[in-house]
Amino acid sequence: MRGRQAGTALLLLVAVVVAALPAPSLGWGVDGHLIICQIAQGRLSDAAAKAVNELLPSGAGGNLSSLCSWADRVRFRYHWSAPLHFIDVPDNVCSYSYDRDCKDEEGVKGRCVAGAINNYTSQLLTYGSSSLSPSSKSSGQYNLTEALLFLSHFMGDIHQ
Numbered sequence: 001m002r003g004r005q006a007g008t009a010l011l012l013l014v015a016v017v018v019a020a021l022p023a024p025s026l027g028w029g030v031d032g033h034l035i036i037c038q039i040a041q042g043r044l045s046d047a048a049a050k051a052v053n054e055l056l057p058s059g060a061g062g063n064l065s066s067l068c069s070w071a072d073r074v075r076f077r078y079h080w081s082a083p084l085h086f087i088d089v090p091d092n093v094c095s096y097s098y099d100r101d102c103k104d105e106e107g108v109k110g111r112c113v114a115g116a117i118n119n120y121t122s123q124l125l126t127y128g129s130s131s132l133s134p135s136s137k138s139s140g141q142y143n144l145t146e147a148l149l150f151l152s153h154f155m156g157d158i159h160q
Contacts, residue, residue, distance in 0.1 A: 030069045036156040037068035051127050055137055055148045064152055071153035081150070084116035085157050113158045120151035 041064045044052060053062045060066045075081050083104040089096055104111035110119070123142040137145045 030072075032160075033068040033072075033153060033156045034065045036159070037065035037152050040152065040155065041065065051124075052148065055127070055145050057145060064148075067149055068152055068156065070149045081116075083111050084113055084150070084154065087112040087114060087158075113154050116150060116154050117158065120147040120154070123147040124151060 041049070041052065052064055056062060056064060056067070071081065071085070075085065087096065087101055089101050098114060099109070102112040102115045103109050109115070124144060124147050126142060127144055137143070
């Protein structure tokens with residue numbers, strides 16, 4: 001009987017210790033990004049919806065949410081994109097400052113999700129310019145399809 005009580009006490013102690021450990025923090029995942037893109041696509045103006053449909057790859061069937069997690073899938077192939085998914089704010093600071101916080105580990109400014117949103121929004125604003133090549137879905141130096149996919153994903157990331 002005594003062994004059984006000791007076993008129960010040990011099990012209770014382990015349960016208390018495990019419960020006291022910090023829980024892992026997970027991002028939206030595929031489902032969260034899918035929902036965000038469905039909502040966003042449903043709220044587009046007619047002109048913006050037309051542009052999105054023209055920029056999406058044909059395999060997407062006009063459905064932005066089908067590719068909303070693309071940026072997570074390519075972050076290991078496009079290593080440069082990894083720091084664009086988040087913002088690191090210093091410990092014990094309850095505010096965000098673009099100049100202070102939007103940089104990568106090497107200190108390169110603009111290398112965070114807010115900087116990425118600025119960058120890809122600027123790229124997409126070139127859509128419809130006379131230099132746009134509809135067949136390649138690019139505008140000069142920008143791949144506007146990738147800009148759309150990154151921007152739609154990062155809008156989800158910044159709201160986590």
